[in-house]
Amino acid sequence: MTHDWQFDVPTAGSKRLPPDARYMEALSSQGYGFEVAIADLVDNSIDAGAKDVVIHFLRDGDQLVSLLVVDDGKGMDEAALDIAMTVGGRRDYAADALGMFGTGLKSASLSHASAVTVVSTTKRTRTAGRRWVMERAVSSFDCDIVEPEYAQKLIDRYDSGRPIEWQGTVVRWDGVKDFPKHGGGGQTDRYLHRTINKLGLHLGLHLHRFLAREDFNITIAVEDVRTGTIYMNFGVEPLNPFGYPVPGHPEYPRKFTASLPSVGAVTLDAHVWTPKSNLDEYKAVGSGMERQGFYFYRNNRLVQAGGWNNFRQPEQHLSLARVAVNLPDRPGDAFRLTVKKAGVEASPEFTSALEEASTPAGDVFLDYLNAAEGVYRDARKRSGTTRKPVLPPGEGLDPAVRETIEDELPTIPHEEPIALRWQRLDNELFFDVDRDDRTIVLNQHYRTAILGGRSGGANDAPLLKSLMYVLLHQVFEKEYSGSREKDNLQLWQSILVSAARAELDRVADDG
Structure with a gap:
């Protein structure tokens, strides 16, 4: 018994079907x-x-x-x-x-x-x-x-x-x-x-x-x-994502070679950034989780800034790791560039080759990742403090502030972030804590005064929201609030309502 569906589909000519104007x-x-x-x-x-x-x-x-x-x-x-x-x-x-x-x-x-x-x-x-x-x-x-x-x-x-x-x-x-x-x-x-x-x-x-x-x-x-x-x-000034004044590790940058059967040798130029850098060259790419990983270039044009392309998941302790990769002239199916030139789809062939990538001296790519992680952890130790992991900030807080928090504090992995939003509340409240939705709710009644008459947006009032996150993030990290914490919440509520009403009075006087 034959299965016709296994063979080439026969055709009987062709018909031109131009695209619709839509x-x-x-x-x-x-x-x-x-x-x-x-x-x-x-x-x-x-x-x-x-x-x-x-x-x-x-x-x-x-x-x-x-x-x-x-x-x-x-x-x-x-x-x-x-x-x-x-x-x-x-x-x-x-x-x-x-x-x-x-x-x-x-x-x-x-x-x-x-x-x-x-x-x-x-x-x-x-x-x-x-x-x-x-x-x-x-x-x-x-x-x-x-x-x-x-x-x-x-x-x-x-x-x-x-x-x-x-x-x-x-x-x-x-x-x-x-x-x-x-x-x-x-x-x-x-x-x-x-x-x-x-x-x-x-x-x-x-x-x-x-x-x-x-x-x-x-x-x-x-x-x-x-x-x-x-x-x-x-x-416009150039922002070289590898433009650190001093490398974070004395043995880097180093070149690793990954061998892909379809395109041949691909060079991985592995760098370790200086810890705690405030340079635009370091911070111009998203958060610490987003800026780590591969930086793909096509004809000297950066087409992807950060990301591990399914090789591994981003982790905070790898935030100093950046790898420059010049795409081959004929990338074939190993690397596919998006139409917008805003990302690269790397095939499993590439991720498999990374496992065997090495330097001429025989060091493997995994050694580089361990070195980058070690620099990050040593910098934390030298700071004299070990900061407790926190729930990450989420929607409602300005991305630049979220980035700084994620740079400064380790985050609890695989947890939903804490959102901040404005909502109508009783005027005796300045904020509310919604544990189920993991949200800090701010009283809409005081929004105009807080913003000084400016129009608001999803990420408005970054200073206030940052302070509220710093005050309240620990509340979400516990199953319930003890008597001392409840007393603190009531204390903050009273002070903030009083301050917000003072702001409302100033707006009324100015008007």
């Missing part, structure tokens, strides 16, 4: 973060040979209106521009190119803007422009041709070395979803401060090898289109 909508739902999307555009600038890239926020008074990424790369003629604006447009990528799939410009842009315009000029061709408008893109694949006069006007805005002189490209986002809808009350300034800080850190980290060169610069600027006032104008 594919554009799916393309714009790739989950691009804002910083990741901008980095994708800068990758295109680097591939075009740009020496200077300007990320330009345009505002009209309190309202943000557009975001532009401008470069002095080789530019594109109309044929190249059509390919660039075609979804999955076919072009030959250089061996050292950062682009891969032909979708980054469109998906990164339309994930965050209702329209994207690309205008470009070369030394030998006239300025040309194309524009995708999301509202129409989801019903057809018709891409607008930008009026040549406007295209030239946009290029001229950035000529005379700002940065375009003879050639270059401008990518313009309109209808940016993240921009504040109403810029009054300082919302725009707060948004710009927060966003530009995160953007600078992200670009500085992921493109640090390029920024370390003398002939490549990224500038972030903010301009008021009505007055021409420049609010910000600064260069």
Whole structure:
């Protein structure tokens, strides 16, 4: 008896089935973060040979209106521009190119803007422009041709070395979803401060090898289109995740070699960071649990910052361990890069090879992990104190504060974190302890006074919430509260209610 399902499926010809126009909508739902999307555009600038890239926020008074990424790369003629604006447009990528799939410009842009315009000029061709408008893109694949006069006007805005002189490209986002809808009350300034800080850190980290060169610069600027006032104008600094002044272990960094049958030898450049570092190069990547592990590079571009890729679980005592890995030119199925270039999927072949990875002297990769762990533990011992593990902080507390707590205190593994949230309570209470949901509840009635009239958010009032976590985390680590602890809770409740009411009176007097 034969089983036909075991053999190749026979076919009878083929039929062309082009994608529905709604594919554009799916393309714009790739989950691009804002910083990741901008980095994708800068990758295109680097591939075009740009020496200077300007990320330009345009505002009209309190309202943000557009975001532009401008470069002095080789530019594109109309044929190249059509390919660039075609979804999955076919072009030959250089061996050292950062682009891969032909979708980054469109998906990164339309994930965050209702329209994207690309205008470009070369030394030998006239300025040309194309524009995708999301509202129409989801019903057809018709891409607008930008009026040549406007295209030239946009290029001229950035000529005379700002940065375009003879050639270059401008990518313009309109209808940016993240921009504040109403810029009054300082919302725009707060948004710009927060966003530009995160953007600078992200670009500085992921493109640090390029920024370390003398002939490549990224500038972030903010301009008021009505007055021409420049609010910000600064260069992005490289943040080398291996840029410690002194290594944490005298025998590191060391190079290990992992042999993968499908791609050959892969070098693991293993580092141990200096304990208790406050440098941005160390702290720019998430928490201590997130920043440990592998740092994968593709053509000198950091595409994954931290993580063990199923080799092992992150642990606090490995927070000083970082391993630089340059991906092979032809990674095959051993390493798969996500479309957003924000992570690497490593095959079981890689994780198995790590078990046998070694130095020329015969030291194995496990020796490195033990060394990194030993440096962390010795630093704790030298501090003169052994801190008791605590339940980790969770939602409601600013990520930077959570990171500091997790750096300073060992956390109890495999436990739900303590969340903090605002909720309506009796006005005689400032806080409540919800053991079942593992949540510190703060009285919504006092929120406006605590925030000084500012609008709140999920991670607002970081100072107050940090103090509440420090006061109350031990309550959740016990099954019940004893008489002394109950008395302390009542004491804190009385003092905090009194202080909160004093804040309310100040707000009323100021009003």
